[in-house]
Amino acid sequence: MSGADRDILISRALDGEATPEDWSAFRAMADRDPAIWRELAEAQQDRAELAAAVAHAVAVADEVNAPIEQHLSERLTFRIRTVAAWSGWAIAAGLALAALVGPWQPRHGADAQNASLVPGLVRINSPQDALDAYYNRGQADGTVLGELPERIVLQTTPFENGVEVIYVRQIVERLRADDFYRLAYDEAGRPVPVRFEPTPRPTRAD
């Protein structure tokens, strides 16, 4: 039996993988060379010590979780930046929209004196009022379909007697375009847009 075979036999015995045939071969070898028993004992001690050291070193892994929230937050930041880059167009579109629908009146009898006023355009008392206007106009022209009931929580922080929650609202829109891009990352981890061909996908109702 070669040295390599001897090493494999000892290694199998250490790992609990030795078959009855392996043990027979081991005993036969030990009859000729009793030193193999000592070799096995030493190898067992090495194995136990190395396993303990490795287990201790990699135990830190139990503290490292998948950074889902950070990833979602990064994606959101990227999208906000993308929106900001197109804000010039958005403002122009907003002005055009206001010109079409006329001055917008606050709902629920809100005090017009407290309303923010964009001169000659719209009055808005709260973010919800602005969102309602967006929904109304979007649903009228078919570009806004609704909002998903699930909200994605990004961060929760204790706040006075309660909890402050930062979350994402998911609004479903319809878009018709010639080119589509998805978000990907290059080797350095930088976000890059990648053109792709969307495949027709049935609706949930289908």
Add this chain to the structure above:
Amino acid sequence: MAYEPEPQADGLDDSHDPTLTAALGGDPDAVRALWQRHRRWVAGVLLAYKPRHADLEDLLQDVAMTFVRRLGDLRDPTSLRPWLRSVAINAARLAARKARSRPDLAPARRSPVEHVARPAGDDAPDVLAARREDATRLLDLALNLPESYREPLLLRCIHGMSYREIGLVVGLPETTIETRIARGRRMLRELAARHAIGPTPATEGATP
């Protein structure tokens, strides 16, 4: 709805793993569960490849981030483990390149498992302390073995990793893994004997 990970039959069949399928579909809870399943051996790969000074936890954070960002790009579920291994190796090699490109400001070169060497307390038995010292030195020596022996040998020390599972990660047949582990152990024993670690060696009669 929170995702409830389903147990795998043998833990190795990624092609029909519902947790992996859900994670590839973007389910955040499944992504979390999948990472938890694999993070220990990923740490083992990092330990095998990282430069001595690099912090294992920092590197593992980097790998976890790449895992979350890029998992959705994975097309073949059976390539999860090799892909994750390559992400870990790249992170370790990037750390090595960064270390080469800037001066070492650390006051002294530290052992990757220096904390293991310290006795648990002043009243720790001498024997226990000596064993811990031996374990630390043995790991240091194992980190000096050639990569092809070092990686499977360390992965074998991660609880529950069989020859087959190591083979799936490394991309080699079980028999090759078994041979490398056996040979790696022999090399480590010889190194330990030269550094007077552990039991007095009985290398007489043993073949290299």
